[in-house]
Amino acid sequence: MSAPNAPGLAGHQQEQFLQVLSRDDAEAAFMAALGPRPLGxxxxxxxxxxxxxxxxxxxxxxxxPPFDRAVVDGFALRAADLFEASEAEPVRLRLNPEVIHCGTAPALPVAPGTATPIATGGPIPRGADAVVMIEHTEPEGDGIAVARAVAPGSFIGFAGSxxxxxxxxxxxxxxxxxxxxxxxxxxxxxxxxxxRKPRVAVLSTGDELVRPGDPLRPAGVYDSNGPVIAAALAENGCEAVHLGAIPDDEAQLTEAVRAAFAAHDALILSGGTSKGAGDLTTRVIAGLGAPGIVAHGVALKPGKPLCLAVCDGKPVAVLPGFPTSAMFTLHEMVAPVLRIMAGLPPRGAARIEAVLPLRLGSELGRTEFAMVALTEGPEGAVAHPVGKGSGAVTAFAQADGFLTVPALVDSLAAGTRAEVTLFGVGVAAPRLAVIGSHCVGLDAVVGRLAGQGMTARILATGSQGGLAALARRECDIAPIHLFDPATDSFNTPYLADGMRLIPGWRRMQGLVFRAGDARLAGKGVAEALAALLADPEAIMVNRNQGAGTRVLIDRLLAGARPQGYWNQPNSHNAVAAAVAQGRADWGVAIRPAAEALGLGFLPVAEEHYDFAVWQDPRDAAALEAFEAALAQSRDELHALGFDPR
Amino acid sequence: MSAPNAPGLAGHQQEQFLQVLSRDDAEAAFMAALGPRPLGxxxxxxxxxxxxxxxxxxxxxxxxPPFDRAVVDGFALRAADLFEASEAEPVRLRLNPEVIHCGTAPALPVAPGTATPIATGGPIPRGADAVVMIEHTEPEGDGIAVARAVAPGSFIGFAGSxxxxxxxxxxxxxxxxxxxxxxxxxxxxxxxxxxRKPRVAVLSTGDELVRPGDPLRPAGVYDSNGPVIAAALAENGCEAVHLGAIPDDEAQLTEAVRAAFAAHDALILSGGTSKGAGDLTTRVIAGLGAPGIVAHGVALKPGKPLCLAVCDGKPVAVLPGFPTSAMFTLHEMVAPVLRIMAGLPPRGAARIEAVLPLRLGSELGRTEFAMVALTEGPEGAVAHPVGKGSGAVTAFAQADGFLTVPALVDSLAAGTRAEVTLFGVGVAAPRLAVIGSHCVGLDAVVGRLAGQGMTARILATGSQGGLAALARRECDIAPIHLFDPATDSFNTPYLADGMRLIPGWRRMQGLVFRAGDARLAGKGVAEALAALLADPEAIMVNRNQGAGTRVLIDRLLAGARPQGYWNQPNSHNAVAAAVAQGRADWGVAIRPAAEALGLGFLPVAEEHYDFAVWQDPRDAAALEAFEAALAQSRDELHALGFDPR
Missing domain, CATH: 3.90.105.10 (Molybdopterin biosynthesis moea protein, domain 2)
Structure with a gap:
């Protein structure tokens, strides 16, 4: 390992992961040091x-019931009195002068030859051993006539039964x-x-963290780990106390950690997204009590930086800062211990078998968890990996479950049938699976469908990924915007035999720049571009290879390679953000992305956003509903800045 | 229909069930009158x-993320600078004089030939388009050397990605x-x-109802419907307000109902266990508002007396008083409407297929629900009906789910494979299924097993039912106490080929009577019995045919048929309760049942409570654990008044 002279980074690197334990060894060490049990x-x-x-x-x-009681409305009597009753010779019984309702304690015993009216639920009086239904009696004088025998115990619910x-x-x-x-x-x-519910303190750490609800400052990110850890703890029988985010300052952190530790049954910290922050918290908790840290570095992916400690009989965990890593390590390594302290049984997890649509690479030597979203394919459930790196909060949130790649496996081949552990219990495949390029206009159409009770799932994989999933019949609709330079047209050239296109909408692409940039004031596209390319200080932001917009950009540049050409994010939003935040001065994106950030926009050319589907779809009615919703969404699409066809 | 002259019963009978609707018609009428939607x-x-x-x-x-950020610790740089980097010719980059941590807004752009140290999560500075991992660099002078090319965008998480x-x-x-x-x-x-959560008022009605926690008065029963309806509403997204139990008094009920209706979004009443009480509440709610009652009497079993109303846009329901009927009609007919008002989707219910071990009779013309408990049989899940009449609170509480018998079917044959709708999601078959006669001593043994983590389920069916289930291999253990008069011995004569007996314990049976009964003061068994049989006012309580205790009683009576002989409950507790509450003066029961109620007890003969099992059991280890727990429970069994073998 190198030790570059980068102040503030080298030190962290050396302290980390002195000894990486296997998942099972880390769990065993944690359990042995803690000996978790319910709190009282x-x-x-x-x-x-x-x-x-x-x-x-x-x-x-x-x-x-606390006493023998009638289970029908009728008469309490002695079965022996009716042993010889028949249609031909009904038996006459005198009525005792009381009516037993629910809540009435009987005052009179039932003597031979008598009966007492009794309501459902009324206590059986002394002497009676059966109840005859009111429908099976006839009034006669001051009594009743019964034309059938009854078994002893009839229509009595016995005490303690x-x-x-x-x-x-x-x-x-x-x-x-x-x-x-x-x-x-x-x-x-x-x-x-x-x-008693374990009271668990939750502290987020990191200079960058901003409390949700507060405005985002430059270089700040919202603290999602704190609230989500608190919520996950509540779902696991704990009383979580989220104490907010603490900056990476040793004195401040030490004080906050000691106070939280003293006042709660357990303490959970999550780093910011920086490894350095994790190290600081690790140093702080090492001083909380014996035996201290039992595992620092666990062969889990995501989740390697996890630190587990037991201090004075209380569990303490430092979760990795990346949201998905934090949630995974919480559920896999920490929640089981807290559930024992809460007296809860281990969390039952439903599992189903699903086909992997693509090869899934994995790292040898680490147990790896891949989050997947499920759709229905021709041979049952299909598990689409949705991990976009452990930095993604959506990977965990949008997945239906995860599959486990054992430490000794380096990849799972496409088509592998794997067992998926479900996060929830009521996972139903959506009626419509939409895989491909995402657009806020698509949200509007699918939102309309949802309002009509039709479930749809959108997985954003980009146009090519969507077309491939459609070809494997793992989705119903693939939204695409693919430009074909050979034919100078969009989308149609990319359809396979048997597919067709549902026309979507046009999205205006153009030059985006910070409003007020003097180099572009009042200029047209060609003039503006010339000014930008002439300025050695100007930095552009490009788009990824394969994007339709990239083709447009390369045409505009006509062979030029300005500064920033190699900065190639894969979305319109990332382009707009780079310009708004000053990392770049210009790029090409769609109008709504520019307008959302208050950027200047010079229209260049329309992009066609359409929907590839099969001519013989799996669920024709669902596709019809989609097309209808599309037609009904014209006004909304216009309002979003799109041009529906 | 007859009209017997039983004051207070005849009137109810006439008013009820003027028009019984089918389940679907009742639901349609309720939905149409209410048009349920979320409240706001x-x-x-x-x-x-x-x-x-x-x-x-x-x-x-x-x-x-809100900005492009590093996803590893390393250096932000320009990919173009490294295009020609190799092991043979590493590229040297100068370091810019800042370190970007999480939360640090970069101050300096990355110019060609330079790099900026950056921590995981740090914002990418202007000019940089890639991050190289710290491990892939070497420090060199005041800069770093990089020996490999990187792709643009490497280790960058783009804004909005x-x-x-x-x-x-x-x-x-x-x-x-x-x-x-x-x-x-x-x-x-x-x-x-x-x-907003619907605020739902819950009122129980009935003179007999006693608030849990208060002492039980004569003829009183605890109000379980109120608390359980409130809990079930909470589980369905409502804020339930349990207003307690109201006696069957029209003025009092009218006032309580009007106040509750005015202050809440919905109102749910449950009758006592009496039909009369149901009628009274029906009359009261009919006056609450238009359109009023939309269904009174629904072809559901259990649940026929259900009454549904819509008053001034609010749903009002009168559930039957019997606990199982109340819960069934709540879940089947009322909760779906309240879920819509709460904005919740319909409750998803898991279903499994199971074999019916016995014929299940049903009433033609009513959709009938049979609650079942599941065990594992030789051909998969077995669904044991546990309905003991809709008066049983345990039927609902102990069942794993229910099966539906359509209105046009009059029975399901033994061996039928039926679909069971599960109440919960995590229904796992217990490790040990124990079906047969129940004893509190068995609770002690099974409690010990549960403490060791072994799940066991006890279904109390009586000795004969247990033996039959064991013969079909639908349970592991059948607790029995069957006396064989021919051999004057217990249990062994009843075993089938291939079964064996695990010895359990002896239970002393004897005469039970109210302490202080002058007829028995200081007497022995024979003398006491003679005195009771000589008294024409004395009433006995017998036991059911087939009970070992019944054989003993018939021996003691030697042909006599005293008053109460036909009162034949099927448990020791019911016998003790009948004597304690004065319905009878004496009977024969086991000592713990007598002692629990402070009754006098004269020992007569021991009963053998043993465990029938197969010699080749399904799960030998589980049986061994059971035998070990039995041996470990000797002291506890002694303390309970039993004599373990």
Whole structure:
């Protein structure tokens, strides 16, 4: 490893990953040092028990029902009186002078030859051993006539037949839902002992972090880890206390960490997106208590920088700063321990088998998790990897689940059937799968469909990726904007046999620049471009190879290679951001991207954004609905700055 | 229909079920009269969003990341500078005098031939179009040497590459979990518009109802419907307000109902267990507003007495009083409407196929739901019906799900493969299935197993039912206590070929009577029995045919048929309750049942409670664990009043 003379970077590099443990070794060391167990029981009232974990077995203190009772409206009587009753010779019974309702304690016994009117739920009076339904009796004088025999016990619900006193009603460890509430209430319990929820402090660290809701300053990024870790902890039975983001200042961090550690049952930190920040927090927690750090560096991808510690019997974790890494390591390594402290069983995860559409490369020696979104293909579920690097918050958020690539495997071939661990339980394939290039106009159309109850999923892979998925019939619609220089036309030349194009809309592309740039004031496109190319200080931002816009840019440049030519992001938004933030002075993007950031815009040429589909689609009705929604969205598309066809 | 002269019953009978609607007609009428829709949006802060339902589409107000950033620690530079770099001829770059950390806004552009140290997450400076990893550089003088070319864009996360400004981030109707919190926070949103939760008033009605936590008065039963309906509403996105139980008094009920209706978005009443109470509430709600009652009587079993109304645009429902009926009609007919008002999608229900072990009778003309508990049989899941009549709170609580018998089917044959709708999602077959006679001693043994992490399910079917399930290999253990008069022995004569008996414990049976009964004071069994049989006022309580205790009782009676002989409940607890509550004066039960109610007890004979199992069990290790837990439970069994073998 090198040690370049870059102040503030070299040091971090040397301290990190002194010993990378395997996933299982790290877990074993964490578990052994902590010995996690529930924190203690507390009595909680019935109305606040939902979702809590029962701390002790509950035995029924009374029978339910508490007495023998009628289960129909009718008459309580002695079965022996009716043994010889028949249609030919009905038996007459005198009525006792009381009516037993629910809640009425019977005052009179039922003597032979008598009956007592009783309502459903009424307690059976002494002497009676059966109930006859009111429909099977006839009034006769001051009594009733019964024309059929009844078995002893008929229409009686015996005491304790539902729940017997002393019976174990609920077992410790059960998560209380409505059904458990019913059991407790039925035997008169208005509270139950449940495990206390672990109180877990969450601290984000990093100079760059900005609290959501505050304006974003230059070089600032929003702190998403803090809120999402708190939410994930709540989903795992903890009471999370998000204490906000702390800058990478050792004194400030030490004070915040010590205070949080002292006041809570566990402490979770997440670095900013910088490794340096992770190191600082690691130094700080090492001093919290014995035994201290048990794992720093785990052979997980994403998640290698994870640091696990146990200090004075409390778990402490420093999660990697990248959102997906943070969530993965939280769920994989930290949540299981906190669930034990909360008295919860391990999280049950549903799994399904799915086909991998593309080869998935992996790093040997690290257990690797690839987040996937599911669509329905011709041979069942298809798992599209959605990892855009662990820096992406959307990778975790948009995935339906993940597949695990073992440490000793270096890739999974296209077509591999792999087991996907689902994040949720109700994963239903969407009615329409849309894979390809993304556009905010597409959101408008799909939003309209969603309003009509049709589920659709959009996976943004770019035009080529969408066409390939469509060719494999792994999606229904591929939105594309591909320019063919040979025919000087969009999209149609790229369709395979059997595909057709649903016309979408035109998007005006043009020169974008900071409003007020004197080099372009009042100029047309050609003049402006000439001025920019003549200025040695001007820096452009290009687009990626394969983008339709790139073809346009190369035409405009006519062989020139100005500064910034090699800066090649893959979206209109990234081009606009580079110009707005001063990393570049000009580029080519669509009008809405420029307008959103208040940039100047000189129109150059339209791009065609259309939808490739099969002529014999999997779900013709869904495609029809899409085309209808497209037609209904014209006004909205116009308002967004597009020109619908 | 008859009209017997039973005051207080006849009237109810006539008013009820004037027109019984089919399930679908009732639902259609309810939906049409209400036209349910979400109630309105409210802004809720990020930390309180978990579980809420998004009311509007959310578009990203900023790009994420907000700027191009480094995704590794290294150096920001111009890819063009390294085009010709090689091991043989490394390229030297001067370092610019700044280090870009996370949160540092770059001050200096990267000119050709220079590089700037940059940490992971740091913003890319103007002029740079790639990052080279620190590991791939060597320090050299006041600069670095790089021995390989890099592609433009290497190790840069472009602005908007994760989330593009303007992109629809979350769609309305989504239930917010940790992943959705992550998306919102990542674009700086600290709140979101969600649907307001419907506030639903819950009132139980019935003279007999006692609030859980209060002592049970004679003829009183605990109000379990109120708490469980409130809990089920909370599980369906509502804010439930349980207003307690109201007696069956028209004035009092009218006042309570009007106040509750005025102050909430919906009103749910549940009758006591009496039909009369249901009628009263129906009368009261009929006056709340137009159009009023839309269905009263629905062809559902359980659930026929259900009453649905719409008053001034609010849904009002009167659920049947029996707990299982109440929960079924709530989930089947009312919750779907409330979910729409809460903005929630229909509840997804998992389904599995299971074999019915016994014929299941059904009533023609009513859609019938049978609650089932699942075990693993030789041909997959087995669905054991657990309905003990709709009066049972446990039927709903102990079931894994239910199967639906269509209105036009009168029975399902044993062996039928039927679709079971699961109540939960994580239904795993227990490791040990125990079906047969229940005993609190069994709870102790199984509790010990549960403490060791072994799941077991107990279904109380009685000894004969357990043996039959064991014979079909639908359970692992059948607890039995069957007396064989021919051999004067317990249990062994009932085993089939290939079964064996695990010895359990002995339970002392004896005469039970109210302590202080002068007829029995100081007497032995024979003397006491003679005194009871000689008293024409004395009433006994018997046991069901087939119970081992019944054989003992018939021996004791030696042909006598005293009063109460035909009162034949099927459990020791019911016998003890009948005596304690004065419905009977004596009976025969086991000692713990008598002691629990403070009854007198004269020992007569021991009953053998043993465990029938197969000699070649499905899971030998689980059986071994059971036998070990049995051996470890000796002290506990002794303490419960049993005599372990």
């Amino acid at each position: 029981a507390e009595e909680v009232a019935l109305e606040a028990l939902l979702g809590r974990v029962l701390a002790r077995d509950i035995a029924a203190p009374v029978d339910a 539902d729940i017997a006193r002393g019976q174990t009603l609920l077992r410790r460890g059960v998560v209380i839902g409505a059904r458990e509430v019913a059991m407790l209430a039925a035997v008169g319990l208005d509270r139950a002992p449940v495990w | 949006a409210e802004e809720v802060a990020l930390e309180a969003l978990l579980g809420r339902v998004l009311a509007r589409d959310i578009a990203a107000p900023v790009d994420a 994760d989330i593009a400004r303007g992109q629809t981030l979350l769609r309305r109707g989504v239930v917010i979990g940790a992943r959705e919190v992550a998306m919102l926070a990542a674009v700086g949103l600290d709140r979101a518009p969600v649907w």
